[in-house]
Amino acid sequence: MSKPIIGITTGRRTERSTHTSRPARIAGIQLEYPQSVERSGGAPILLPRTDDMEVIAAVLGAVDGLLLSGGGDVVSLAYGAEPHPTSKYQDPVRDRMEFEAVRAAMARRLPILGICRGIQSLNVALGGSLVQDIPDEVPGAYQHYTQEQETLLGHTIDIEPGSLLAKVLGTTSTAVNSYHHQAVKDVAAALRVNCRSRDGVIEGVESAAGLPILAVQCHPEISCQDYPLYQKLFDWIVAAAAERSRQDAADGP
């Protein structure tokens, strides 16, 4: 059987070109995302940052699962808020791409895994809002933006017993890595919280209706290299995508 295809959203960055004076604009994502999908038996493809809705529809029609990757801040006006002074790396094109990708994936009942910015873009796509800056807006917050060189599982998350996340990880408490200054605030109606850090910050959400949607604020694509527990999130989306692909084949054209 062929491998399930997982579409991974990507951002853009500007780099100094080695061969012209004009800066090079690069579409891409950290290699750990596709590598983590491959390690779980999936076939990753990258969705280059675009807001051409027909392109997004074509790609989402061809994949078996959607991975919303990490990146900069969602434009705050998308959830009705003026920008906090610490807002950074906003990209309205990427926002529009990911909002449409979520809509298209849900229309096909594809599994969705959101990571870091991915939990935030998922929540905003479905009508939720964000804490724009944890140190400023969450009294007594822990450090959620670490800058270590080695994999550091810096803070605890407590996972809701009976949640999809608890089932996937096989535990109701663990420590995670943390590189974020924003977080889910008002949870979209289609989602429910599945884990929090002990300062109250929302660290994970999933479908409130039992759909295959899972999102976390931590970076399992990095921690899975040293801690196999986190590979289980990629095992989950690849298995759910394989199941979705089998259903499509059974339903026929």
Ligand code: MN
């Ligand atoms: Mn955190």
